[in-house]
Amino acid sequence: MKNKLSHNTAPVKVSYSFMKIMTGSDLSLKRLPLMSAKSANPGPVVWLTACGHGDEVCGIVIVQEIFKNIRKRLLCGSIYAFPLMNPIGFETGSRNITVSREDLNRSFPGKLTGTLGERLANRIFSTIMDTSPNLVIDLHNDWTKSIPYTLLDHNPGHSHKAAYDKTKIIARQSGFVSIVDTDKLINTLSYNLLLNDIPALTFELCEPYLINEKNVKYGLDSISNILSHLGMIKPLTERFSYPTPVAYRAGKLLRYTDKPYSSKSGIIRFIAKPGEEVRRGQPFAKIVNAFGKHQETIIAINDAIVLGHSDSSVVFPGMPIMAFGII
Template sequence: MDRTVRIRELTVKPGEKTNSWVKIGELADGSPLRVPLIIVNGKEPGPRIVVVACAHGDEVIGTEAIKTIARELTPDKIKGTFIGIPILNAVAFLTGTRVDVLETPMGWNDMSKMYSTAKPDGSVTERAASFLRDEVIPQVEYYIDLHSSAVGSLNGPRAIVAGLYAKVDPVVRRRMEELAIGCGFDVIYRPESESYEGMYFRPIPFFEERGTAKIVLETGAAPTLADLDTLRNGIMGCLVEIGMVEGKPKKSRDITYCGRLSAVRANRGGIFRPYVEIGKTVKAGDKIGEITDVFDNIVEEVVSPASGIVVKVATSAIAYTGIRLAVLAIPDNSRL
C-alpha cells in the first residue's frame, strides 16, 4: 500500500514531516488566503488521522493544541499518519470572528453546517470546507474536530459523537468509541435525536455515515486558550488509544453518557450572577444563579429545568430575555 500523503502539489512520504500551506483564495488586495497543514508521516504504518481547528475562526484553543502536539510528533515516534489543520476558516480567523464576516448575508456560512453542500467553486468558506471534505478526509480513517464555546460563555470538556439515529457502519462506530473514551473527558454526548437543543451548531453525521470515524472535542471559551491543557491531553489520549503513539491512555474513571442537552435561559433582563461551576451536578429546581436589576433587586431566581451536569456557563454578566445562561448535559445511563 502506498502510504504517501498527496494534497494538491504537496507530497509527504513515509518518514517525512512537513509544514506547508494550501491556497484557498485571495483577498481584495490580491493577498492569498491559505490553510496551514502540519503532516507527520510515520516510518511505520498505522492509523491515519486529521485533527482540525478553527472551523469557527475565533475558537483558537484548537489551533494552539495542534501546534503544541505537532511539535512533539516525529516520523520515528508515531505509527501511521497525522495531519493537523490549525486554521481551516482562514478569513474568520483573520477577523477574529466565528464566521467569515466578509461574506453576506452572515449566518448562512457557518462552516460546521456546510460540509455536505459546500461547493469547490463557491464562497471562500465553502472552498475551505470542500477542501477538507474532498482532498483530506478520503486519506484518513479518523477525524477530530476541535471547538470551544462561543464568545460570552465557557464550555466544560465533552466529546461529541454521532447519535444512534445516524447510519454509521459498526466498524466506524467502534473507532468513534475508541476516540471518545481515549480522550479521557468525563462527559460523552451522543445526541438522541437530530434536535441539538443547547448548542449553536449541529454536528451533522455527514462524515461518519460515509466511513470516517469523527468526534468533536469541545472545551474552553473563544477567543481564549482557557482549558488548553485539557484539550491537548484529550487529543494525545486519542492518539494513544488508536495506537499512533506510545503511552498509557488517560481514560476518565467516571464517564457520563448523555443523550440530550438542556439550555437554561433568562426570562428577565439585568446582571447575571452564576452560582454553579462547570462539572457540577444539579437537580431540577436547584437555584443556579440570579438576575438583578440596576438597583440590585433580584428580578429572577434562575433555576435548573432538569437534572444534569453543568457543561456550559455564561461568562458575560449581561442578561436579557432568552439568552442562554447555562447548558446541562442530561445523563441517559447508556453506553456507546
C-alpha cells in the same frame, strides 16, 4: 505529559505545506496551512482540524505541540492537520468567515463552485476524504466559563452505525465528559464525515479568543489518550481523565441541553459553576433588575453536570443561561 518518548525504529516523514483557497481583491493570497507526519509503519490515519471558528484558537497550538515531537513519538500510521481552517475569521477575531459572514462549520460538505464558505469547506472536506481517515478530531472552544468535553453529533442513522460506534469508543477514551448533541445540525464537519462512514467528533476545550495553556494541556493529554489507544504512540504510564462528579465520570455518554431559559430580562447572578452537579429542582441562577430587585430564580429541570455558563451578564426571555450534560 508524563510519558517518556519511545525510541522510534521506523522513520517518520513530517511535512508542512499550503493549500491556496482564494485571491483577494488586492491580489493577496489566502492559504490553508497543512501539516502531516507519516510513519513508514502502516497504521491508522488520524486528522486534527482546528480554528474552523476563527475565535476558537486553542486547537491551533494543540496541533503545533502534537507535531513538535511527532518524529520521535509516532510508531505507525499518519497524522494530518489543518491547524487554521478559517484564517479570515482568525485575523478578525470572529467566529465566522468575516467577509462572507458564513459559519464554516455549518457549510460542510461544501461545494466546488459554491459560496466562499462552501468552497473552503469543499477543499477541506475533499482533502480529508482523499486520505481515507480512521478518525477526525475537530478542535473547538466553548463559552469562557466552561469545562472541556467531547461533542458527538446526533445519530447519523443505522447505515452509519459502525462509524458512530467507533466514535463513541474514541469519546470514551478522551478522558473528558462526553456529550451527544441534541441539535440536529447537518452541515458540521464531523456529521458529514460520519455520513461518509468516517469516525469523527468535536472537542470543546473551554474558553475562546485566547490561548489558555491549561486548555492546551487538556487537549494534548486527551489526544495522547486516543493516539495510545490506537497504538500510534507508546502506551501511557498514566492516562488523562478530567475530574468530574462520579455520576458524570468520563466515559459516560450524556445528553446536551441548555434549558431552561430565562422568562425575564435582567442581570444574571450565576449560582452553579461549570463542572458542578446540579439536582432537579436546584436553583442555578438568579435574575435581578438594575436596582438588584429579584426577578426570577432559574431552577434545574434535570439532574445534570454544568458544562458552562453564558458569556453575557444580561439575559432576555428565551435566552440560554447554562449548558448541561444530563444522563
